[in-house]
Amino acid sequence: METTACIIDVAGLNFYYGKFQALKDISLQLEPRKITAFIGPSGCGKSTFLRTLNRMNDLIAGVRIDGKVMIDGRDIYAPDMDVVELRRRVGMVFQRPNPFPMSIFDNITYAPRMKGQHKGLDDLVERTLIKAALWDEAKDKLKASALSLSGGQQQRLCIARALAADPGILLMDEPCSALDPVSTLRIEDLMQSLKNEYTILIVTHNMQQAARVSDYTGFFLSGELIEFGDSNKIFTKPDDKRTEDYITGRFG
Amino acid sequence: MRPRGAGEWLAYGLLYLSIILVTLPVAAVLFIVISRGYSAISWEFLTAMPRMGMRAGGIFPAIMGTLLLVLGTVAIALPLGVMAAIYLSEYASRGRLNRLIHLAIVNLAGVPSVVYGLFGLGAFVLFLKLGVSLLAGCLTLALMILPVIITASEEALQAVPQSFREASLALGATRWKTIWNVVLPSALPGILTGAILGVGRAAGETAPILFTAAAFFLPRLPKSIFDQVMALPYHLYIIATQVPNISQSVQYGTALVLVGLVLLVNASAIVLRSYIRRRRSW
């Protein structure tokens, strides 16, 4: 992979919660406009890794990080890096849908409003909702509370909300784990359509999902990135025995 | 629950008795002041100036004085208290300093009200030369209800789910914008409850305004914040102990207005709180 083509470049990343090391010497490079899935048993550090990319871990007291994380060619942990700018560039969708207790409209326009944009919001809401495949269901109740939506709709709203911030990169931490199969499929479709514009990183416990949606897959085990590569290869003939064991269900 | 043996019957009996003895005084106070005070309540009593050395007429300036005191107190204590609570809940890391501030709050809450009065006299009335005034009284009362407001606001802020903060920050909102747009609105009803409880407390206290704001007898409304005021609790103290040959109905009437005011304020806080608990959507 050439460095010019890569949008995320992680080298020698170690991460500690106090004394506990949650990530061990992670290195990988990601191309733009691809979907990368991260799999691995519970507690192996997938969420922690994702959260190092938009520096959400900064919110936790007593954490420590070393190594290099470059996004768009910039060291995001450099002292002159602006976290707020970073988080606008790198959007995040959480495991549980977490809309604000505001109207659908206000949820979607939240990030633009925070940037000081107050014009053209109607347009933006429509465009984003269409992108997030929620327009038909929500267009008649934009002023209704976001909490009146179903779980699957709420999650698509959260995706729309993240898209409205105009990110280039979207981090999705088990976005479907709280949803029913139908909603899950809709979100997978949505990811496919978003792929043309966004670089997507998704954490999932669902092997089929990882295989279905992703171009690349990374396998984590107790803080280490055991294997990273083409999804087709990882799911058919992985190099590492541990990856194979996990995928065939022995780690479960 | 099924008591076994005489010993347990006795034990449970005592528990029941205790709950009756605890609720009784509230009922008794209400019954006494209502039954003996209601005959004094009239439009004139509530809206007229006192006459004949406070033995007749109304208690209007005392009611207004208490309202003004409470208003000023909340105007000072609410912003300060909410900001302190935001600091504790949203900014301070869980270290020594945080613990120290909590200790300060606990001890502020424990300072006797008459000591607040002394402090108000020494600091506001004399040192800052505000004189015995509405302003000095409000400052003193504000200090006294600060712990109430901080504690309630901090609790309300902590009850806002962490996921709201994360969602907002992940969208590129700054920390302060997150607090202002997401955290505070969600915590608002709880903060309001704290403010109302503070109001109830400030309305009923006598000792802190004794040397800082209260006028023995001032049959007019204050002209400025540097003027003295009459206040309901102090007025009740005066007519109960310092005015001979006053009719009991005036005394009980004043007590009824005071108790009614304070309990109404508190009841509304209790109602608001249970309303929040029921409709909390997260």
Place this chain on the structure above:
Amino acid sequence: MAIERSLTIDSIDVKKSRRSGRWSEWVIERVIQASGLLTIVFIVLIFVFLLKDSLPLFKTHSLTALLTGRDWYPISDPARFGLVPLLAGSLAVTLGSIVIAVPLGVAAAIYLAEVARPSIRESVKPVVEMLAAIPSVVFGFIGLLILAPYVKSLFDLPTGLTAMTGSIMLAFMALPTIISISEDAISAVPREYREASLALGATQWQTISRVMVPAALSGITAAVMLGIGRVIGETMTVLMVTGNAALIPHSITQPVRTMTATIAAEMGETVQYSEHYFALFSIGAVLFVITFAINFTADIVLHRFRRVGR
């Protein structure tokens, strides 16, 4: 190339908002921080002002004379400022009220935490809050007009305004503190304890008295201490119902005068910055130190209890 950085909330965001020129937010955040620290400033200021206006007393009187003097004659010539009768008054009233309020309050807390149905609990707790909300001057008023005449005739006394009258009224005022904090403490005992005890065949009462209450004991202790703090500082009620005689009482049916009532009653008549004024401030300082010690200890106890309880 490994770069080590320590990340904490305080370091990062604050620096960022300054760096990116979000000045207004930086200012707001400083104001908020200052408000938090102000609470510490206030408690220090209160003590400083109490000291400032009480220290001049010791130009003419010694601290031992103040703390051990048995006479409080503020307007005799020369004036005598002995705290002992006032301390004794406060002590008598406080002890009396605690004797009433502790068993009653703890029993009510046990009832609410362990026995009462939720519907009863939800209706009794607001009543307890109402009790806490009734102004002390109203308790004083009722004590003066209703309770005092009863006490007078019941014990055939020259006056119904006695330490006991004050104790009874103050007990009501200590109850809400004792009940709510004890109830919290009992409710905080892990439910596993209760289940373990019941599973071993203990009755509910045995479980309450042998497991739950002992486990919550330090919390209950703190509740009692905070109740004491509340009672010692109470002013208007005692001013109105204890008779205000600055004498060392020999029985609870005698009138007494507490420290708080002395300040409230006499400050209005003193000349500012006179000896008497300074003496009243030194009572205030003594009160502050006593209540501070009580609240401080109670908070430490509660803090430790919560940490162990979880």
